[in-house]
Amino acid sequence: GQQVMQIPQYQHVQEGEDFTTYCNSSTTLSNIQWYKQRPGGHPVFLIQLVKSGEVKKQKRLTFQFGEAKKNSSLHITATQTTDVGTYFCAGGDDYKLSFGAGTTVTVRA
Amino acid sequence: DTAVSQTPKYLVTQMGNDKSIKCEQNLGHDTMYWYKQDSKKFLKIMFSYNNKELIINETVPNRFSPKSPDKAHLNLHINSLELGDSAVYFCASSYTVGGAQETQYFGPGTRLLVL
Numbered sequence: 001g002q003q004v005m006q007i008p009q010y011q012h013v014q015e016g017e018d019f020t021t022y023c024n025s026s027t028t029l030s031n032i033q034w035y036k037q038r039p040g041g042h043p044v045f046l047i048q049l050v051k052s053g054e055v056k057k058q059k060r061l062t063f064q065f066g067e068a069k070k071n072s073s074l075h076i077t078a079t080q081t082t083d084v085g086t087y088f089c090a091g092g093d094d095y096k097l098s099f100g101a102g103t104t105v106t107v108r109a
Numbered sequence: 110d111t112a113v114s115q116t117p118k119y120l121v122t123q124m125g126n127d128k129s130i131k132c133e134q135n136l137g138h139d140t141m142y143w144y145k146q147d148s149k150k151f152l153k154i155m156f157s158y159n160n161k162e163l164i165i166n167e168t169v170p171n172r173f174s175p176k177s178p179d180k181a182h183l184n185l186h187i188n189s190l191e192l193g194d195s196a197v198y199f200c201a202s203s204y205t206v207g208g209a210q211e212t213q214y215f216g217p218g219t220r221l222l223v224l
Contacts, residue, residue, distance in 0.1 A: 042215040
């Protein structure tokens, strides 16, 4: 079955630095979605990518969908304390979204 | 207005008890889900209903029984609770268009602790 792998599991970042989290699927995806879960909260939708090679930006966040539609990345520039949380990618196929294990981000001020 | 709501928010119970968690969405979505999130934050899909029909039933003990009385509600009943059932249970909903799932909206979660 479809599996979505996400790395790294943890990311400790100095405030102001950049970081990237990566997502890889064992199969071709119809779409990829990214969610953010703040500590103690619930996952909240960030963005959806559908097209091969698609790149979308949300302020300091850049999302990319691979050419083969099997991988994706989220790059955050100039990390702020508000970026703390767990970022999940989720690969869409048929009636199921398969979530990656998440990257939990902590920020050193 | 709350989009996806769950009750209760917290649930502390003894091993062996039976409990239910309720979920309601007012977004008009046709698909609803139950996820289990363990202490390592891994989100595991348990069940999914599309227009009240069960479409995803992952490898979940049969002590867990979902029920969807209508498109806006998806409840989860758990029999004979075990210590390993302690987790956060999230309900979610979405549209499903042409077989592809659109954005999922999550409820606030139910934090279940089995003693």
